[in-house]
Amino acid sequence: METKILYVKDDNQVFIETPPVKPKNKIRLVLISDTHEKHEQFFHIPKCDILIHSGDILCQGRKNLDSVSLKKYQEFNEWIGKLDCKYKLVIGGNHDYYLDKIGLVESRKIFTNCYYLCNELINLNGINFFASPFNIGNSRNNAFQSKYIFDDLDKKTSNVKIDFLITHGPLDDTFFSNKKISNHIWGHLHNYYGIYNINSNNQSIKSICACSLNGDYELSNGPIIIDL
Numbered sequence: 001m002e003t004k005i006l007y008v009k010d011d012n013q014v015f016i017e018t019p020p021v022k023p024k025n026k027i028r029l030v031l032i033s034d035t036h037e038k039h040e041q042f043f044h045i046p047k048c049d050i051l052i053h054s055g056d057i058l059c060q061g062r063k064n065l066d067s068v069s070l071k072k073y074q075e076f077n078e079w080i081g082k083l084d085c086k087y088k089l090v091i092g093g094n095h096d097y098y099l100d101k102i103g104l105v106e107s108r109k110i111f112t113n114c115y116y117l118c119n120e121l122i123n124l125n126g127i128n129f130f131a132s133p134f135n136i137g138n139s140r141n142n143a144f145q146s147k148y149i150f151d152d153l154d155k156k157t158s159n160v161k162i163d164f165l166i167t168h169g170p171l172d173d174t175f176f177s178n179k180k181i182s183n184h185i186w187g188h189l190h191n192y193y194g195i196y197n198i199n200s201n202n203q204s205i206k207s208i209c210a211c212s213l214n215g216d217y218e219l220s221n222g223p224i225i226i227d228l
Helices: 066-081 097-110 147-156
Strands: 005-009 012-016 028-032 048-053 085-090 120-124 127-132 161-167 180-186 194-200 203-209 224-227
Touching: 005 194, 048 127, 066 097, 085 120, 127 147
Parallel strands: 005 224, 028 048, 048 085, 127 161, 161 180, 180 203
Antiparallel strands: 005 012, 028 224, 120 127, 194 203
């Protein structure tokens, strides 16, 4: 069970044990990632306007029969459908082999209780989100790591204002050069849970790692709550 929640309001951040009441006239984002089939172990996902899951729903997706992966995703869809969140954004990660295999159209048939996105821009409550499953690494769990996905991500995020870029993995600082990105939400690196700053184009970009599991695949990190 998670042991800490990172709460962000007006650029101030603090670790807390229980979610605070949402201030009036604020939009609440709740961020989770890399749940690896342990999503139901969350003690509580706070009520929010927008829930974001930054990929790696499954644990060892490449080893599953397709029928097993499908069933696990259907169960995840049922779980997320029960959460008290107005909007829910979900992307794949490097462990989500089946989603990479079947493609966007078929994946969306599974995720009926959320927005499943792949290199797409979506505007919610006046906020621009761009979501991509792209990631890199040396693991054999290598879904969504193709050069095509990266090139498409790079092209589509140029010359457009993005309030929150969501990817599964982190991106090199140079990616943000000459782009209009204010915040970056990601996962993949389990031991990097927290908030960092990227300096690019003489501006500071908030970089947020929302990994829910630590390096030992234990659910040690609570959801990150951001009140805008």
